[in-house]
Amino acid sequence: MFENLSYPALQQYWWIIISLLGALLVFLLFVQGGQTLIYRLGKTETERALLINVLGRKWEFTFTTLVTFGGAFFASFPLFYSTSFGGAYWVWMLILFAFVLQAVSYEYRKKPDNFLGHRTYEAFLFINGAAGTILLGTAVSTFFTGSQFSVNENNFSQWETATHGLEAAINIQNLSLGLAVFCLSRVLALLYFIKNVNHDEIIARAKKQLLVNAIPFLVFFLLFIMLLMLKKGFAVDPLTGLVFMEPFKYLHNMIQMPVAGILFLTGVVLVLTGIFLPVFSFQSFGRQGILFAGTGSILTVFALFLIAGFNHTAFYPSVFDLQSSLTIYNSSSSRYTLTAMSYVSLLVPFVLAYIIYTWRAINRKKIDISELENESHTY
């Protein structure tokens, strides 16, 4: 089946899978956002325990999606993996460090004799929630703003700054996406709590927090999109393969790939609907904001990945040496590997099906404090 696809078609197929994983990852960052809101929404130990247990049943999905995103990138676009991870060392190491702290914190927080005390583990969750989202957003923004690296004739890469990736944080556009992702993760978390927690005070506080986080999200997101649409982009000449700067490249991509443009606009509308649903509706329908905002954020991020890599665009550009920029065609695995991996990708719908099935089985009933009291395994 996949053998019949051309090499570029396989490369595009894998960029779509990477985009999908990236989009799902951003949605699942609601766990991280929630971790930064525990003290804002939970005023007593019991309320905080409730919030942490709500998130604790989902944290592994975000974690696993991040790991799979990394693994899939390695398998399909190894030159990106070797260039970015080996070059922007500090950004990735700090992201990983934040996730290391998260992995133990749920399980260890309330266990007796846990050595560091429950406040430390809660601090770890906060660090993961804040640093993880901001740094991931910043790192992804470099797909549009570029980085300083070179790739030699043997495809061995060299980062050209001593700060090894930290320089990305002083770029206003990168920072605005980082902060937008951070605020979005908090908005999604609030909507998730509103839908899944059965606790009136927490829901009332979550509703109050919604606009407090949604407004800065919209400001940072609009700033990022505005800068993106107006900037010169990293275009690739399809005949020569040479990379050059094209004015309004990403705006052109949105227009020239109407699917991406429509997905993006639909996504934004859905996110806005999700945010305003609980504000204006107090019926049970008003609790469904996460479904709209979640779907919307997946569509929006998916569209952003599409305009980063498709339509003759370098998805990981180098501002040090334009011709070292990575495209989905010069950085991918061989045709054989992409074909073999494409067969593996057929498992994805099956994986999604069992995730949705078990997710619904666990979320069937809203979580309340009495459930925690009767549960043998709590965080």
Added chain:
Amino acid sequence: MDVSLVDWSRAQFALTAIYHWLFVPLTLGLSFIIAFMESIYVKTGDEEWKKITKFWMTLFGVNFAIGVATGIILEFEFGTNWSNYSWFVGDIFGAPLAVEGIMAFFMESTFIAVMFFGWNKVSKKFHLVSTWLVAAGANLSALWILVANAWMQYPTGMHFNPETARNEMLNFWEVLFSPVAINKFLHTVTSGFVLSSVFVVGISAWYLLRKRNQMLAKRSMLIASVFGFVMSLFLILTGDGSARLLARHQPLKFAAMENLYEGQSNAPLVAVGILKNDNTEPKKKDFLMKLEIPGVLSFMAFQNFDAYVPGIRDLVHGNPEQGIISVNEKIAKGKLAIEALKEYKEAGKTGDTAKADSASAVLNSNFKYFGYGYLEKPQDAIPPIGPAFYSFRIMVALGMWFVLLFILTVFFVFFRKPEKIKWYLYLSVLSIPLAYLASETGWLVAEFGRQPWVIQDLMPASAAVSRLTTGSVQTTFILFAVTFTLLLIADIKIMSKQIKIGPKDGGEK
């Protein structure tokens, strides 16, 4: 290349791998032991089995969390610290990591949520299926990363493409089902099963010593000792398979494990030995004392007591009688291959196809030794002998002890009252740290023994490393060393406390 950068990058990877491997084996085996226990609960409806299952599940959860924490770093360190490696073999090596994520990690993380939180939310049977799927997912993830590791020790199913300057996969099945991959997977997971069984037997013995939770202890011992005994036999079998594969594919590792300097027929196995420095040649070690079993090494390697086993000297300096070429010759061939790649690239720029064809021919005929071209002197090809030699002996001796421990446990549980046999109970408790020691030394043999290669014969560590400053790697090394150590202390304290608390809901007698 900055040697200190290579060494610090190695140290960081070793640190992460050693810490990670402290937690993985217990996940691999305990997940199955829990699944056995829950199956008995579902079959018999005996609530006591449910309590036993839940007790071990709590320990599983504590261990699993820190295993995940240390694991994420490993996956990304291939890129962060071994950037050139990631490109050189990413076309082959990346695929198992991606499959691991898609097939195994999601299965594990999805059903673990059901396993812990689904007792009152899903049916008994669905819960049991989830517990089994957690065990399957954990072991499947081990499969893929071990396939990747095995490929580094025995690269197969690929060819070198000079156009892209990397190895490209030719046959996925050859990578997945290479004899080294199959053996490594079976040997490694069974070692995890044995460690977990020792863990369960040891903690159960502690309860018996404290005269508490006796039913939990005896039932757990029964399951763990039978599982552990069967798996330890399998472990010996796959260990034997490993030796044969090493002798063929990584002979220098094999010779270093034995400190066999001069090759010989009817080569003896050193059962016990103490090494001392021998300054007549760099890296050479002599024996201060040794106890040998004649012919066994030849048999282990080639199923023939009279077979010739090449020693370090033969492999480094060559032995024409045995058809072994010297490392110096390999270095020369490796340099030819590297030079040919350069010429190929230059020819590509100028469009000189004749030159490109001839460079490609030279490259192909010498590619087998490509990595040797990065070595400076023949001795660079010799792995650290001391760590490989001692680690191997510790691993084997402890492995034998565990077989005996399981036999004793089965015998005492079925025919005696184990709670009354104090020496056995103390030895069982003491065996828990020994199981971890055996497990870690197994990896030390594998990883020290394959030095200096990240990919056997094709790429040494010095050529694979990311071009970072040594200071950056030192800083992250310290960051992770401190963090992992703090988390390990927390893990041990929490585990100890949970064991002291025992099963929830009061448990029985």
